[in-house]
Structures are given as structure tokens and as C-alpha cells.
Amino acid sequence: MPDHLSARSFLGVFRFSARALELVWSTNRALTVALALLTLAAGLLPAGIAFLGAQIVDAVVAAHAALAADGGASLRWVFTWVALEGGLVAALAGAQRGLSLCQSLLRAQLGQRINVMILDKALTLELAHFEDSEFYDKLTRARREASSRPLSLVMRTFGLAQHAVSLISYGTLLLRFSPWAVLVLLLAGLPAFLAETKFSGDAFRLFRWRSPQTRMQMYLETVLAREDHAKEVQLYGLGALLLERYRGIFDTLYRADRDLTIRRDSWGFGLGLIGTATLYAAYAWVAVTTVAGRITLGQMTMYLMLFRQGQAAVSAILAAIGGMYEDNLYLSTLYEYLETPVAARGGRAQHGPDPADGIRFEQVGFTYPGASAPALDDINLHIRPGQSLALVGRNGSGKTTLIKLLARLYMPERGRILLDGLDLRAWDERTLRERIGVIFQDFARYQMRVGENVGAGDVRHFEDEARWRKAADKGLATAFIDTLPGGFHTQLGKWFHDGRELSGGQWQKIALARAFMRARADILVLDEPTAAMDAEAEAAIFEHFRRLTGGRIAILISHRFSTVRMADQIIVIQDGRIVERGSHTQLMGRDGHYAHLFSLQAQGYR
Numbered sequence: 320m321p322d323h324l325s326a327r328s329f330l331g332v333f334r335f336s337a338r339a340l341e342l343v344w345s346t347n348r349a350l351t352v353a354l355a356l357l358t359l360a361a362g363l364l365p366a367g368i369a370f371l372g373a374q375i376v377d378a379v380v381a382a383h384a385a386l387a388a389d390g391g392a393s394l395r396w397v398f399t400w401v402a403l404e405g406g407l408v409a410a411l412a413g414a415q416r417g418l419s420l421c422q423s424l425l426r427a428q429l430g431q432r433i434n435v436m437i438l439d440k441a442l443t444l445e446l447a448h449f450e451d452s453e454f455y456d457k458l459t460r461a462r463r464e465a466s467s468r469p470l471s472l473v474m475r476t477f478g479l480a481q482h483a484v485s486l487i488s489y490g491t492l493l494l495r496f497s498p499w500a501v502l503v504l505l506l507a508g509l510p511a512f513l514a515e516t517k518f519s520g521d522a523f524r525l526f527r528w529r530s531p532q533t534r535m536q537m538y539l540e541t542v543l544a545r546e547d548h549a550k551e552v553q554l555y556g557l558g559a560l561l562l563e564r565y566r567g568i569f570d571t572l573y574r575a576d577r578d579l580t581i582r583r584d585s586w587g588f589g590l591g592l593i594g595t596a597t598l599y600a601a602y603a604w605v606a607v608t609t610v611a612g613r614i615t616l617g618q619m620t621m622y623l624m625l626f627r628q629g630q631a632a633v634s635a636i637l638a639a640i641g642g643m644y645e646d647n648l649y650l651s652t653l654y655e656y657l658e659t660p661v662a663a664r665g666g667r668a669q670h671g672p673d674p675a676d677g678i679r680f681e682q683v684g685f686t687y688p689g690a691s692a693p694a695l696d697d698i699n700l701h702i703r704p705g706q707s708l709a710l711v712g713r714n715g716s717g718k719t720t721l722i723k724l725l726a727r728l729y730m731p732e733r734g735r736i737l738l739d740g741l742d743l744r745a746w747d748e749r750t751l752r753e754r755i756g757v758i759f760q761d762f763a764r765y766q767m768r769v770g771e772n773v774g775a776g777d778v779r780h781f782e783d784e785a786r787w788r789k790a791a792d793k794g795l796a797t798a799f800i801d802t803l804p805g806g807f808h809t810q811l812g813k814w815f816h817d818g819r820e821l822s823g824g825q826w827q828k829i830a831l832a833r834a835f836m837r838a839r840a841d842i843l844v845l846d847e848p849t850a851a852m853d854a855e856a857e858a859a860i861f862e863h864f865r866r867l868t869g870g871r872i873a874i875l876i877s878h879r880f881s882t883v884r885m886a887d888q889i890i891v892i893q894d895g896r897i898v899e900r901g902s903h904t905q906l907m908g909r910d911g912h913y914a915h916l917f918s919l920q921a922q923g924y925r
């Protein structure tokens with residue numbers, strides 16, 4: 320846990336209470352008001368009941384004395400007080416039931432609201448955030464714990480108010496017995512409270528400390544129990560090994576939890592005993608006073624009850640404060656996540672000064688966060704509209720990174736990238752995204768209908784069947800889609816009933832179709848789009864790709880030189896730098912890296 324949290328003053332940690340209340344209030348005002356009123360009622364009624372209890376005993380004693388003195392007794396008062404107390408008890412039960420009803424309703428609404436807030440925020444984040452493990456921890460913590468905390472905090476605040484009202488009313492009645500009694504009542508619970516606060520802080524630190532392990536646990540659950548991993552887990556017999564690791568993590572976490580729970584409960588019990596001892600000392604005091612005849616039997620019953628309930632109220636108040644402290648700590652993770660600064664999303668430009676200029680990289684360099692060496696260094700290139708560019712290079716040479724920079728998923732660290740003569744940073748994000756259609760190697764396979772998987776390429780036409788078909792034609796996907804039982808409406812993926820699985824090449828055709836959904840995109844980027852396709856399909860795709868590119872820019876990453884050679888311009892990247900460039904013929908003439916790689920592959924085909 321960072322120092323700034325541990326060093327905060329005790330009161331400072333209550334800083335989220337007002338925000339939690341605001342959150343609950345804005346989620347449902349009527350329920351919040353009902354909750355407040357019921358809390359007040361539930362706070363006041365117990366003192367009333369104790370007071371009536373004393374009246375009953377005294378009325379009984381008086382009636383009994385009257386009976387002994389003159390043989391006649393009126394039970395009118397006894398019955399009145401009994402009936403009144405019965406009424407108050409019923410009202411208290413109603414108030415408590417109402418409280419729990421309001422709580423359940425609010426809990427559901429608030430949980431949903433906070434989850435939406437968390438997901439909404441996730442939409443504004445940059446790719447780099449998701450790749451940063453520390454940040455990912457924040458997200459996991461927020462999702463796991465924080466959604467129930469605001470209501471809990473508010474309930475505890477209300478609970479605190481309720482018990483405080485009770486305590487004040489008990490105190491008022493007890494004052495008639497002795498002001499010291501009130502003081503004893505208040506002080507008896509303090510030690511238990513201090514212990515509770517300390518352990519709440521410890522529990523939170525534990526929770527924070529073990530975030531990475533909890534994340535690993537969740538990940539192992541996914542690997543062990545999800546269909547997309549099942550194949551490998553079975554073939555390689557990974558199951559037992561991973562389960563063992565899963566158990567190991569649990570054991571470590573459990574040990575820490577157990578130790579804390581044992582310490583928390585032992586201290587709680589020991590310090591709680593002080594409270595009990597105080598309570599019984601007070602009982603003896605009240606009994607002695609009654610025997611001495613200074614208070615009536617009815618008053619004795621009332622004071623005993625006030626002590627007992629008063630002590631329960633003090634404990635409840637202290638526990639509520641301890642709980643609030645804990646809720647506040649957890650909420651701090653939610654707000655830490657929600658307030659993660661997000662860089663401004665570029666400018667507002669919809670056009671560049673020179674549409675005929677296309678794409679330019681000027682001395683672009685980029686290093687991934689946390690990496691020691693740059694993934695790209697001093698990249699210069701220029702592609703005009705109507706031209707195609709192929710990127711070749713070994714695994715890890717930086718090809719995909721270059722595309723990510725072009726798509727503005729990351730910002731270059733050095734140099735700049737221009738589109739139509741304007742720095743990418745100045746472009747309006749939506750306009751930019753509309754102009755670029757990218758399919759990455761690891762494109763998403765949505766467990767949705769086939770058509771929606773294509774439609775995902777253009778949210779405005781997500782449901783447009785005519786466009787699905789057109790795009791699928793271009794991606795050469797129509798032929799196999801038509802053989803599926805529901806055509807474009809076939810559900811994909813095993814998470815759902817009747818979901819179909821596709822072959823690797825079929826998925827790639829879907830992904831290509833998705834890229835072609837962007838009818839308005841004039842920059843089309845395919846990162847190894849055809850690796851899983853058969854040779855015939857690949858040849859057809861590229862023929863199509865070339866015909867389609869009139870006035871557009873096509874960028875292609877491929878390890879297949881038969882397709883690479885078709886590009887107007889070929890760039891060879893090595894360790895993040897451009898080492899060769901030119902057309903196929905030029906590069907073959909140069910007899911360098913490209914020619915070497917090309918002939919290696921050509922030999923394989925001979």
C-alpha cells in the first residue's frame with residue numbers, strides 16, 4: 320500500500336462518504352429518502368419501547384399493591400401500556416423490514432450503475448492502459464469489490480445515525496439515573512473499536528497487496544474452464560499443473576487471511592470482554608440502587624434494558640465507523656480507477672491541407688512503456704493515395720507497432736506522422752478512425768452472429784444486412800457463409816446454444832469482410848490477413864485488394880512473398896529500423912535482405 324494512504328489521518332479516510340451518499344442519492348432519491356426516514360424511526364422506537372416497559376412494570380406493581388391494600392385493582396393502565404408497547408414493537412419490525420427492502424432495491428440499482436461507470440471509463444482508456452499490469456490491477460480491484468461499497472458505506476452511515484439517535488435517547492433516559500452511567504456506557508466500547516479500525520486497515524492492505532495473485536487466479540480459472548483454451552489444456556495435459564498452481568495461490572492467500580481473521584477475532588473478543596464486564600458492573604450498581612429503594616422496580620427494568628441496548632448501540636456505532644473506514648478504503652480504489660487521467664483525444668481537424676499527400680512518417684521513434692529498447696527508430700516513409708505498401712521483416716521487428724502508431728493506438732515518442740499533410744495528433748479521433756480500416760493478426764472473434772461479426776467493422780451499419788453481404792463478397796466470405804445453417808444469422812462461438820465454430824481461414828475471411836465494411840475508409844491495413852487462408856483464396860483476395868485500391872492506400876504485412884511482391888513499395892524492417900526499400904524488382908536487383916528472404920522462400924516451393 321502506498322505511503323500516502325497509510326499516512327493519511329484517520330478522518331481523512333472518510334473523504335468518500337459524501338460522494339457515496341451523492342451516488343446513492345442520484346441513483347434513486349425516493350428510496351434514499353425512505354431509507355433516511357425509516358432509519359430515524361428505527362433509531363427512536365427502541366427507547367420508546369424501553370420506556371413503556373418501565374411503565375408496564377410500575378403499573379403492575381401499583382395494581383398489585385392496590386389489590387393487597389383494598390382488594391380492588393384496576394388493570395386499565397397495565398393493558399394500555401402493554402397495548403402501546405405492542406404497537407411500538409410492531410412499528411419497529413415494520414421499519415426494519417422497510418429498511419431491508421429499500422436496501423435490496425438500491426443495491427441492485429447502484430451495483431448496475433457502478434458497473435456501467437467502470438465500463439464507461441474503460442471505453443475512454445488507451446490501449447497502453449490495458450497493457451499496464453498495475454493499472455489492470457486497479458481495474459480488477461474496482462470491478463471485484465467496489466461496486467457494493469457505496470451502498471454499504473451509506474447504509475453504515477445511516478446505521479450510525481440510527482444507533483446514535485437510539486443512544487441519545489437512551490442517554491437522556493439514563494441521565495435520570497446518573498450522568499456517570501452515560502459516560503461508562505460510552506467508554507466501554509472504545510477499545511474494541513480501536514482494534515476493529517486497525518484490522519480493517521490491515522484487511523484492505525492485504526486486499527491490495529494480493530491483487531496480482533487474485534488476477535492470476537482469475538486468469539487460471541479462465542484457462543482451465545473456457546472453451547478456447549480447452550484444446551491445448553487437454554492435449555498438453557496442462558490441467559493438473561495449472562490446477563496445482565491455482566491451489567497454491569489459494570493456500571498462500573488463505574494463510575494470510577486466516578492469520579488476519581484469527582488476530583482480528585481474538586482481539587475483538589478480548590476487548591469485547593471489557594465491555595461485558597462494564598455492563599455487568601453497571602447491572603450490579605442498578606440492582607444495589609433498587610434494593611436501597613432509590614428507584615422503582617419498573618425503573619430498574621428500564622435501566623437494565625437501557626444499559627444492555629445502549630451498549631449494543633455503542634458497539635454498533637463503533638462497528639459502523641470501523642466498517643465505514645474499510646468501505647472508504649475500498650472506494651478509494653474505485654475512484655482511483657475512475658479518475659485515472661486520460662490523455663486528450665487529439666484535435667478536431669476533419670481535413671488535412673494536402674489530401675494528395677497521403678501518409679508520411681517523419682523520423683518516427685517509439686518505445687513501449689517499460690521496455691528498454693525502442694520498438695521503432697527513425698522511421699521515414701511516404702505513401703501516396705492509390706499506392707500500396709508491404710512491410711516485411713522478422714518476428715518482432717516492429718511491423719505491427721508501425722500500424723498501431725498509424726492507427727493512433729499509441730503516439731510516437733519522437734518524430735511525427737502526417738495524414739494529408741496534417742499531424743495525426745491534430746485529427747479528430749472519429750474522422751481518423753473512419754478513414755482507417757485495420758485488421759490485426761489477433762483480430763477479435765466476437766461470440767455473436769456471423770453478420771454482426773462483419774458489421775462490427777462499421778458501427779453505423781452494424782445491423783445492415785445488405786452491407787454485410789457486400790463486405791463479405793469482398794472478403795471472399797459469402798460462399799462459406801451461405802453454407803452455414805442460418806447464413807449471416809448463424810450464432811458463432813461456444814458460449815451460446817447452437818453456436819458454431821469456424822476454421823482459422825474462415826475466421827480470417829470474416830475479419831477481412833469486417834475491414835471491407837468500412838466502405839469510406841481510404842486507408843486499408845491488413846496485418847497478416849491471409850496466413851491461414853488457402854493459396855487460391857489468398858491470390859483472389861489480393862487481386863481484389865489491388866483492384867479495390869484505386870485512390871486508396873493499402874498497407875499489407877505478410878510473410879508470404881508471393882503477395883508482398885505485388886505491392887508498389889516494399890519496406891524491410893529489422894530491429895525497428897528500415898533497412899531496405901523499393902519495388903520488388905528494385906529490391907531483387909539490390910541483392911540484399913529482401914532478395915535473400917525471397918529466394919529462401921522460393922527455394923522452399925521448388
Ligand SMILES: Nc1ncnc2c1ncn2[C@@H]1O[C@H](COP(=O)(O)OP(=O)(O)OP(=O)(O)O)[C@@H](O)[C@H]1O
Nearest residue numbers: 450687690694712713714715716717718719720721
Ligand atoms: N504491447 C506491447 N508492449 C511491449 N512490447 C511490445 C508490445 N507489443 C510488441 N512489443 C515488442 O515490440 C517489438 C515489435 O513488435 P511487433 O508486434 O511490432 O513485431 P512484428 O514485426 O509485428 O512481429 P510479427 O511478425 O511477429 O507479428 C517486439 O520486440 C515486441 O516484443
